[in-house]
Amino acid sequence: MSRRLADVFAAAKSENRAALIGYLPAGFPDRDTCVDLISTMVESGVDAIEVGLPYSDPLMDGAVIQEAVERALIGGTTTDVVLDTVRRVTEAGAVAVVMSYWNPIERYGVQRFAANLAQAGGVGVITPDLTPEEAGPWIDASDEHGVDRIFLVAPSSTDARIATVVSSTSGFVYAASTMGVTGARTSVSTGAGDLVARARRQTALPIAVGLGVSTGEQAAQVATYADGVIVGSAFIRRILEATDSKAARESVAALAREMAEGVRA
Amino acid sequence: MAVMLETTSAPGHYGPYGGRFVPEALTAALDQLDREFRAAITDESFTRRLSELERTYTGRPNPLTLARRFSEHCGGATVYLKREDLNHTGSHKINNVLGQALLAERMGKTRLIAETGAGQHGVATATAAALLGLECVVYMGEEDTRRQALNVARMKLLGAEVIPVTTGSKTLKDAINEAMRDWVSTVDQTHYVLGTVTGPAPFPEVVRTFHQVIGREARAQILEAQGRLPDAIVACVGGGSNAMGLFSGFIDDPQVQLRGYEAGGSGVETGKHAARFAAGTPGVLHGARTYVMQDEWGQTVPSHSISAGLDYPGVGPEHAWLHDTGRATYTPINDDEAMEAFRVLCRTEGIIPAIETAHALAGVMRLGRELGPDSIIIVNLSGRGDKDVATAARWFGIDLGGVASDALSVEMAEGR
Numbered sequence: 001m002s003r004r005l006a007d008v009f010a011a012a013k014s015e016n017r018a019a020l021i022g023y024l025p026a027g028f029p030d031r032d033t034c035v036d037l038i039s040t041m042v043e044s045g046v047d048a049i050e051v052g053l054p055y056s057d058p059l060m061d062g063a064v065i066q067e068a069v070e071r072a073l074i075g076g077t078t079t080d081v082v083l084d085t086v087r088r089v090t091e092a093g094a095v096a097v098v099m100s101y102w103n104p105i106e107r108y109g110v111q112r113f114a115a116n117l118a119q120a121g122g123v124g125v126i127t128p129d130l131t132p133e134e135a136g137p138w139i140d141a142s143d144e145h146g147v148d149r150i151f152l153v154a155p156s157s158t159d160a161r162i163a164t165v166v167s168s169t170s171g172f173v174y175a176a177s178t179m180g181v182t183g184a185r186t187s188v189s190t191g192a193g194d195l196v197a198r199a200r201r202q203t204a205l206p207i208a209v210g211l212g213v214s215t216g217e218q219a220a221q222v223a224t225y226a227d228g229v230i231v232g233s234a235f236i237r238r239i240l241e242a243t244d245s246k247a248a249r250e251s252v253a254a255l256a257r258e259m260a261e262g263v264r265a
Numbered sequence: 266m267a268v269m270l271e272t273t274s275a276p277g278h279y280g281p282y283g284g285r286f287v288p289e290a291l292t293a294a295l296d297q298l299d300r301e302f303r304a305a306i307t308d309e310s311f312t313r314r315l316s317e318l319e320r321t322y323t324g325r326p327n328p329l330t331l332a333r334r335f336s337e338h339c340g341g342a343t344v345y346l347k348r349e350d351l352n353h354t355g356s357h358k359i360n361n362v363l364g365q366a367l368l369a370e371r372m373g374k375t376r377l378i379a380e381t382g383a384g385q386h387g388v389a390t391a392t393a394a395a396l397l398g399l400e401c402v403v404y405m406g407e408e409d410t411r412r413q414a415l416n417v418a419r420m421k422l423l424g425a426e427v428i429p430v431t432t433g434s435k436t437l438k439d440a441i442n443e444a445m446r447d448w449v450s451t452v453d454q455t456h457y458v459l460g461t462v463t464g465p466a467p468f469p470e471v472v473r474t475f476h477q478v479i480g481r482e483a484r485a486q487i488l489e490a491q492g493r494l495p496d497a498i499v500a501c502v503g504g505g506s507n508a509m510g511l512f513s514g515f516i517d518d519p520q521v522q523l524r525g526y527e528a529g530g531s532g533v534e535t536g537k538h539a540a541r542f543a544a545g546t547p548g549v550l551h552g553a554r555t556y557v558m559q560d561e562w563g564q565t566v567p568s569h570s571i572s573a574g575l576d577y578p579g580v581g582p583e584h585a586w587l588h589d590t591g592r593a594t595y596t597p598i599n600d601d602e603a604m605e606a607f608r609v610l611c612r613t614e615g616i617i618p619a620i621e622t623a624h625a626l627a628g629v630m631r632l633g634r635e636l637g638p639d640s641i642i643i644v645n646l647s648g649r650g651d652k653d654v655a656t657a658a659r660w661f662g663i664d665l666g667g668v669a670s671d672a673l674s675v676e677m678a679e680g681r
Binding site for chain 1: 284285286287288289290291292293294432433438439441442445446449450451452453548549550551552557559561562563564565
């Protein structure tokens with residue numbers, strides 16, 4: 001039986017630490033290197049992987065992820081490539097979820113996407129521009145195929161909104177640390193702790209914090225109140241800055257190790 | 266296939282279209298906008314202030330002009346022009362912007378942001394910001410800042426900051442992405458003045474409501490002039506706000522045909538167009554489900570049009586519903602046919618229209634022949650063409666020589 005998100009968070013909890021979740025868009029910097037880098041991340045201490053589905057209009061993403069997904073799209077990364085990436089990294093031992101804006105999933109077919117993702121070994125989907133109100137068909141399809149459904153809460157969410165969101169969520173709750181788009185920040189907003197505390201009162205699900213985490217120190221700080229720490233842009237920046245794929249692999253491994261130490265601090 | 270086939274509409278939905286597909290971080294702001302909008306439109310002090318501005322600042326009501334000589338090119342149909350081009354700032358856009366700026370003020374927000382394609386909405390937003398003493402930032406695709414250089418200068422003169430957007434296709438769609446990114450980061454102080462009837466609920470309804478004055482006036486004016494309703498009303502459709510404003514006055518009159526004209530660019534068959542209804546499929550873009558130009562994987566396909574204001578791969582969700590229900594009909598008009606209509610209006614009526622509007626004029630030239638000489642048609646003259654003079658001069662091979670302004674000279678020097 002393959003591992004689920006619940007197993008990942010339970011294992012981390014048993015070690016009295018937060019889980020580390022790393023993000024990389026499929027097809028970035030290219031199809032095979034992406035799979036290779038994800039394996040590197042897992043070997044270096046990342047507990048679960050968000051495989052990004054590159055989309056033409058990523059309105060929740062900052063400049064770094066925009067650049068990565070644009071490259072992935074130019075390289076011909078389709079939804080089928082994303083699912084194949086999930087299959088390959090799962091076979092290599094990763095626990096993988098997909099992070100996708102809604103239109104590509106709707107276009108692919110909601111049922112078909114859930115079925116093919118499950119078949120590829122993917123365990124969940126994070127949908128940054130889908131809220132439970134619009135998610136009727138997705139709730140049905142994800143239930144039917146046993147795929148976890150991760151919705152987001154934000155600092156601006158009222159307690160009533162948080163209640164609505166967490167009641168439709170499974171796997172873990174994604175808490176956006178700040179009001180803004182993805183991208184490394186010099187400090188993680190203090191609002192994140194309050195948000196996690198408010199969400200905690202409404203759900204027993206694990207809560208992971210994303211947006212702006214780029215150093216081991218920040219990961220350690222977030223790990224004091226959250227069950228998971230999500231790192232995306234910081235990995236991508238290292239890949240963009242690397243001179244070749246070997247350098248990218250070493251740099252990604254170093255950051256993963258730093259983050260893994262952070263969540264254990 | 267993946268589209269929900271609901272027959273009834275939940276709030277903020279038009280059949281299966283519309284809705285709110287946005288990051289959770291924006292939900293609170295959209296809820297606030299929804300609340301304040303509903304309170305404002307039933308608050309007499311708000312509606313009185315807006316009407317007063319429309320009358321004393323915008324210059325409403327604007328006339329319904331009988332286009333006698335232009336009608337001769339429309340199969341002899343009697344064609345009237347609803348003169349939104351005579352509004353302050355030169356297009357219909359000011360109607361929505363004044364309403365939203367007053368809403369922003371009501372919500373205690375001190376900063377307005379906007380996206381703009383042709384620049385008309387950006388100019389209108391910069392104008393309202395100056396009038397109310399608010400800060401203003403306008404996002405505009407880099408491509409559009411070049412083809413609409415005059416409007417960039419206008420916005421700057423009005424005190425707005427214009428940020429050229431260099432991501433994606435560098436046009437309106439990418440300007441909306443950037444405006445959304447700004448908004449999610451600054452929502453406490455900032456109101457996003459969305460410029461057309463698209464986007465997450467309640468924007469399509471808000472924008473339509475503030476443009477309903479177009480249809481309300483046109484309806485009263487045609488009844489006074491002709492003693493009967495028109496056979497058809499016509500508008501160009503980019504996002505679709507001028508069309509929605511005019512249509513709203515006649516939507517409950519089944520004998521009045523609603524006709525929208527979208528940008529056929531170089532021709533739908535060439536792939537270089539912005540014909541969402543002719544060549545798009547239902548999908549989600551910029552927060553709403555609607556017709557979208559997209560590929561088989563759901564990636565947005567860049568649009569093309571000679572008109573920056575129609576150069577958009579999505580369309581307002583209410584238009585999508587009017588299309589599916591058959592209440593309105595949408596037809597593409599190619600660049601060359603629009604420019605011919607542009608020329609005809611200039612020469613027959615002494616009115617230089619915006620190139621966006623020229624698509625509607627081309628539509629009425631076709632439609633008049635179809636409906637015949639006894640028919641009455643109203644076309645929304647949504648904007649004036651000053652901003653398009655350089656593009657039109659180039660199209661028609663007019664030598665601007667020494668009379669060109671600096672802005673035009675720059676454009677000409679760039680060979681655009």
